Amino acid sequence: MVERVQILNAVKSAIEKAPKRNFQESMEIIVNLRNIDMAQPKNRIDETMLLPHGTGRVEKIAVLGKGDITTQAKAAGVDLIIGPEEIERLGGEKREARQMADTYRFFLAETAVMPLVGRFLGTRLGPRGKMPQPIPQGVDIGPIVERLRKSVKFRTKDKKTFHVKVGSTGMNPDDIAENIDAVLKKVEANLESGVMNIRSVYVKTSMGPAERLV
Numbered sequence: 001m002v003e004r005v006q007i008l009n010a011v012k013s014a015i016e017k018a019p020k021r022n023f024q025e026s027m028e029i030i031v032n033l034r035n036i037d038m039a040q041p042k043n044r045i046d047e048t049m050l051l052p053h054g055t056g057r058v059e060k061i062a063v064l065g066k067g068d069i070t071t072q073a074k075a076a077g078v079d080l081i082i083g084p085e086e087i088e089r090l091g092g093e094k095r096e097a098r099q100m101a102d103t104y105r106f107f108l109a110e111t112a113v114m115p116l117v118g119r120f121l122g123t124r125l126g127p128r129g130k131m132p133q134p135i136p137q138g139v140d141i142g143p144i145v146e147r148l149r150k151s152v153k154f155r156t157k158d159k160k161t162f163h164v165k166v167g168s169t170g171m172n173p174d175d176i177a178e179n180i181d182a183v184l185k186k187v188e189a190n191l192e193s194g195v196m197n198i199r200s201v202y203v204k205t206s207m208g209p210a211e212r213l214v
Contacts, residue, residue, distance in 0.1 A: 001184055001195045002214055008177040010203050010211045015169055018208025024056065024170040025205040029180055029213070031187060033160040034199035045162070045190045046129065046155040048106075052182055053175035054150035056168025060103060061148055064117060064132055065110025069141060073108075076145040080104060084113055091120025101125050106148045107132035108141060129155050152183075160199075169205055180213075 011027070018025065036043050062080040063073035064087060073081050080100070082090070090097040101124040109117050109132035117125070117132055125131050130153075135141055154164040164183050167176040180203065191197040202210035 001188060001198070002201075004177055004181055007180050007203075007213060008173060010213045011173045011176045011180070014203050014205060014208060014211040015173065017211070018169070018205040021169075021207070024168045025207055026056070026165050027167040027169060027171070027176050027203065027205055028163050028165050029183065030161065030163050030202040030204070030210060031184075032199040032201070033156070033191070033197050036160070036192060036197045038156060038158045038160055043192060044156050044158065045187065047186060047190065048148075048151055048153045049183070049186055050147050050151045051166070051179045053167065053171065053179055055152060055165055056171045058149050059105040059151065061106045061108065061145055062100070062104040063108045063141070065113050065135070067110075068137070069108075069110045069135060072141045073145075076142045078108075078145060084116055087113060087116045087120050094124075097121060097124045101128050101130055104130075106130070106151070106153070108135050108144065108148075109133070111136050129153060154183075166203075 038044060060079045062082060063069060063078050064082045066083050070081050090100065107125065107130055111134045114132070114134050122131070152165050154162060156162045166179045166183055184201065188194045188198070198214060200212065201214040202212050204210040
């Protein structure tokens with residue numbers, strides 16, 4: 001679709017044109033689709049993918065459940081562990097539940113507590129595309145946690161425009177370019193007509209101007 005050198009040049013230009021900050025900004029791409037009916041669920045994209053070079057930060061992960069999965073979660077260094085009683089309590093604390101849903105990027109849940117999650121937290125996690133990945137008993141969550149820490153999730157819902165985080169300004173531009181290349185290939189693979197369904201792609205820092213790729 002687009003040569004790696006073109007992507008790299010656009011990344012460098014986007015970083016150079018962005019106002020200087022005392023902190024690292026996220027890098028993202030904006031994808032605009034065309035000639036596709038997003039009202040049809042089959043045409044919508046909902047992907048979680050491992051970026052070749054991660055996002056430039058360690059993504060926050062929460063684990064819901066009790067027993068063995070919490071022991072594994074502690075060993076894996078997850079950021080938040082929520083037991084069944086806490087799941088129910090959060091169901092009555094809308095503000096706290098909303099804050100939790102916004103703070104953590106990925107959620108894993110023991111299969112046994114998924115009905116509780118759906119009942120008490122579904123309205124907070126579902127619309128954000130953050131319903132937990134169910135974990136059957138006996139599954140080692142260590143490798144899953146490691147993968148998710150370097151992953152991004154993106155979905156279109158019924159919109160033809162969507163954003164994907166592809167790194168941060170503190171990363172090597174070549175690594176960001178490789179991340180973008182991987183994301184675009186994944187997007188193309190999800191589209192009925194591949195590249196023909198992509199109207200345009202822009203790259204930008206979270207607070208900077210957009211640089212056109214396609």
